[in-house]
Amino acid sequence: MKLTDIRLENVSYIYSPNTPFQKEALENINITFKGGKLTGIIGHTGSGKSTLAQLLNGLLKPTSGKVYLGDTDIWEKPKEINKIRYKVGLVFQYPEYQLFEETVYEDIAYGPKNMGVSGDNLNRTVSEAADFVGLTPDLLKKSPFELSGGEKRRVALAGVIAMEPEVLVLDEPAAGLDPRGRTEILERIRNYQKQKNNTIILISHSMEDISEYADEIAVLKNSKVLCSGTVDTVFRNAELIRSNGLAIPKITEIMLELKHRGFPVSDGIYTTSDAHKEIIRLINSYKKNGENNA
């Protein structure tokens, strides 16, 4: 399985250029999304996240700059941009609103069929995709409109996975789902990534989700990349993130607060389970100190 990087070089995007509504959505972006990694993109509404997503699979063409998929400039042959769209799968926000076929099977099969997949291959790719998102075979015969919200969302996700993209871009895949639905879909995405070793780009508002699931993070602010790198490097800049009006995980805030109060807390704690271990370590060291002093 090859690992496909996707790279933006000096990319800017302007909506409605040369009109009174001109708006620069992205300004001179340079970033590489590493092959085989799950990168989380975080930022406020209006920071340019969704524009970035659409540039990655060629739904939007950069006003200036280049997007590379592996070594290929995706706009080198504009007439063949469709091929890029098969390689970079994009799952929009609230994708369940885009289901339209009569059965779940047909809906998942729509993308691969357009790519020319048929017969046994089509059956295989549809059932494999359905399996990845946790849809049982009996659901495939149903109308998508008989399903729950979380299930519909997973059908839409399966429809993109079925095209077997090298890169999967997900715009807020967990938005509006309840805690159970959110965990389910994010776990499914993580397992898919582990098995396929794909490049995944996950756009989210939730620092908690990103810190739990991502290998790398890119923070967008006012059309620019504020910082990027591994989860560790980015959250080491907690102050930078906070001072730019973005939240850091609550658990990291607790650890920073304890550090601020003079406790020797380690850096780099972003999940509840890590914090749990760290506090136990602290408690034990304080206990020893207490015994020594007594």
Place this chain on the structure above:
Amino acid sequence: MSNIVFENVSYTYTEQPNLSNIPFAVKNINLTIEKGSSVVILGHNGSGKSTLAKLINGILLPTSGKVTVNGMDTSNQENILEIRRTVGMVFQNPDNQIVATVVEEDVAFGPENLGVPPHEIRSRVEYALNAVGMSEFRLHAPHQLSGGQKQRIAIAGVIAMKPQYIILDESTAMLDPYGRREILDTAHSLNKNENITTVLITHYMEEAVYADRVIVMNDGSVVMDGSPAYVFSNVDKLKAIGLDVPQPTELLYLLSKDGHKLPAGIMTVKDAADALEKYLLKGE
């Protein structure tokens, strides 16, 4: 009588209520929501929380039992208009609730339909936009606003009808963290400053932290009812029904399970840091 009362209320979406084994969306609910309080109803999808909301202002009528608003029975058709004047409702999708092309006209839509005289409409619109902090956008087009701003306009439209109660039915679900904050702050201020009873329906745990009272629904029934501190001290129970707890609560819960004596029901970063500091310094 100034409250909302549920007496043995059950509701089913199926049309054959005489069959046995039919699924009830809510069953045997007994609940009183006092005027002036701020209540959060928590539950995952399908727990019955939105059904509960729609029963309050008569969008749904109980299959059995009785719902009253300030003593008015919702199943009496003659009361419906007055009940909907008393209980305003804000829904999930901001884009589905805007009817006009200018913000102030949108806010005026409700009172116009109630037959409020024009000069009073003007003052109500002013008051409502002010209450949600959107006065400077009065002449804007709603479609150019952010999700949170649109939702505040929807709330203003409800406030302009001068309700005593406002129900926010998952009104924060489609918003980003900033938009959610806007709506929570608005609801909080309406409750504290305008003395409007707020009922916030959500599956985000953090939104329950600042309420007076939290009601947890599961499978059509009320499974917990009390202060946020009480509800969040029952982490096992919340997890068992598929709900999360805020990270600070979770951390202290994990430590307590290991046998460390830390207070239950802590919800904020500061309280968690305080409790941990105290515990560490004791060195036990």
